[in-house]
């Protein structure tokens with residue numbers, strides 16, 4: 579049975595949930611999937627870094643409160659995240675990037691992904707920044723190094739929207755996509771309809787693990803803007819930059835407006851869309867819309883998200899499922915790990931893992 583050694587970069591809600599999956603369901607996953615997963619390194623801005631090339635014992639880390647983790651006192655631990663050294667030097671097969679999404683320039687996650695691919699390591703990430711802002715270049719870099727760059731969780735968390743479009747829509751022409759692509763704002767709009775004010779609704783979404791570290795990106799539409807770019811680039815063959823996608827969020831919508839609309843059978847939704855024209859150009863935008871009840875996206879509520887694909891042969895096909903959540907997003911990472919296994923299990927060119935120099939361990 580094969581084994582993949584993982585380096586987890588960022589140990590917040592999502593990568594911690596992946597560690598829980600590995601820790602609690604590892605044996606079952608091994609039986610079902612035919613490979614085992616072992617974590618050999620973790621870095622985090624707050625907790626520091628922890629390296630054990632024989633496999634980190636995850637149980638005590640998962641038993642600790644997230645805010646209390648401090649790797650400095652542990653064998654192989656340091657107060658410094660040492661991301662570049664861990665990514666480049668620790669003999670892991672796959673780097674799992676789940677630090678903060680930075681909608682402006684994708685950093686430092688973009689560098690994390692580059693360092694990993696340049697070092698011949700596969701990458702899976704839920705971080706939208708590198709995928710939206712540099713996806714094409716990163717896929718090229720991965721191909722040059724014979725490794726995979728997987729990012730299913732960057733759109734609709736664990737709901738397999740990108741693989742569905744890429745693998746199951748063969749022979750169809752997709753002419754456009756329209757979606758509810760942010761769990762936080764959709765949850766918040768629902769709570770406004772129920773009478774909560776904006777700050778209280780955002781606080782709930784943060785507690786539930788849906789919101790970004792800075793929820794401005796959720797509320798002002800920048801998170802959806804990145805996801806529209808990913809969908810347009812991956813599914814419609816576009817090459818959009820952030821400035822190409824008009825973006826308006828939901829901060830100006832009052833609870834009263836949401837309630838008045840509901841009384842008329844309308845639902846305010848933050849909608850991201852991209853349309854391909856006959857000349858091949860793609861228009862994309864993010865804006866709140868009051869949708870009538872019969873619209874395929876009107877009934878999508880809470881942290882559930884959906885994408886309606888407009889196609890030539892099937893008309894509109896709508897896929898919905900969780901759009902946010904720690905475990906749901908960790909599942910996206912698991913699906914990426916499975917995809918990497920399926921693509922590379924038979925590689926006879928897999929590089930042997932370099933040996934970590936003891937002097938670098940602490």
Ligand SMILES: NC(=O)c1ccc[n+]([C@@H]2O[C@H](COP(=O)([O-])OP(=O)(O)OC[C@H]3O[C@@H](n4cnc5c(N)ncnc54)[C@H](O)[C@@H]3O)[C@@H](O)[C@H]2O)c1
Nearest residue numbers: 588589590591592622623676677678679704705902903907
């Ligand atoms: N939570 C979700 O529902 C969800 C869904 C899809 C995608 N995502 C994306 O996944 C990523 C992780 O989400 P999360 O919910 O775990 O966020 P989180 O805020 O809970 O965790 C992020 C972690 O990364 C660490 N970190 C930040 N910068 C770092 C750096 N430079 N080096 C090392 N560690 C660093 C932080 O200390 C934190 O522990 C984000 O990019 C987010 O946009 C999240």
Ligand SMILES: N[C@@H](CCO)C(=O)O
Nearest residue numbers: 760761762788789790
């Ligand atoms: N903050 C994001 C996480 C998923 O990308 C959301 O609420 O949809």
